[in-house]
Amino acid sequence: MVGTASFVQNLGNSVKKVSDSKSSSWWYNHHMRAASRAIFQRIPLVDLVLEVRDARIPMSSEYGQLRYFPSSSRNIIILNKMDLADRSKTKEWMAYFKERNYIPYAINSHNKDSIKEFLNFLQARVRDIRRSTHSSDTRTTTVMLVGIPNVGKSAFANSLHQIGRISAAEKGKLKHSTVSPQPGETKNITSLKIASHPNIYILDTPGVLPPKILDAELSAKLALTGAVDDILIDQSELAQYFLSILNLSDEYKNWAKFSTMDDDGAATSVGGSSGGSELHKKENQIVNDHTQDIVVQAVRRALFDEISAFKGNMVDEKDMVQLIEAQFTTVLRKAFNVTSNPCGDATGMVAAKLINLYRTGRLGHYTLDSLPRSHM
């Protein structure tokens, strides 16, 4: 994408360096190797495979191992974290997969209704499979979740287990998979019951990445969405890549209500006689905003003001670098209330805070993968 190219390149190169480095214990460690083998062996044995992808990167979060198995009606592509992706893009991606005879399903694992709907869909699917294979009603169905790290497999498995139609006693065991914002937390294959009569068990598996990632853009997207451990990545590169995406999108326009600028683009002075009531109104809006999060609002306001006042050409790489520099070194520091002090890493702090807001969906909804040109 024009305007983001150098940020993609910088970040992508850092990720590639890590995946190329000899210290592969960080990247493709023995856990991942063992898990990859165990998953590969089990795929032919289970009744259904749910390939969990991140709805923000429906293509880049593909689980490569599945390519070794013929695509079939046993496989369902789950686009998880749909709450963080661009809704209309998710619809387009769903249509794209359907046209190619895949079965896609968009999910928010944190949303009860979304999980309930999916459970109904899954049970209908299981009944179809039983009918077509003439299986008895007492046979247990096993469904395996596979995916790259941090796409939400464990959160999805836990929600299915909690909401599934199983007895209170079975739920009472409080068996659950480990959910964490850090990738690579699931180390073993865990089985959770999600339905009775007939019984359905879900197998949660550890996330697996390819041993090496050669493509810079793919690497950058995986890093930003959290599939790669943040310890391995320069956080300021990650944050700058995100800013390049945000600056080119229209999301910031939704934050106009937080702005303290007048129509000429000048900042309204606090306490000024003419701007006072307008400012008061805006402050009220801020207080009423459902997030009730002053920092988020300050960040949105700062970004809206800075992007709106920007006179350069966003698709020009040089101009974009200039804008991001201003956002990063002054505007966001102020919004996050990060003071420069010689001992602290102000840049790193701003970067980490910004990435956290992005990953929790408080800075808009972005789908980073574009549909293949032939489909648009």
Ligand SMILES: Nc1nc2c(ncn2[C@@H]2O[C@H](COP(=O)(O)OP(=O)(O)OP(=O)(O)O)[C@@H](O)[C@H]2O)c(=O)[nH]1
């Ligand atoms: N907003 C949002 N966050 C989600 C969703 N599903 C999972 N998460 C979050 O994503 C992070 C990763 O979730 P996990 O369930 O641990 O991911 P995983 O795929 O099991 O990760 P590995 O152990 O690395 O394989 C956690 O912080 C979850 O709370 C979702 O649908 N929406």
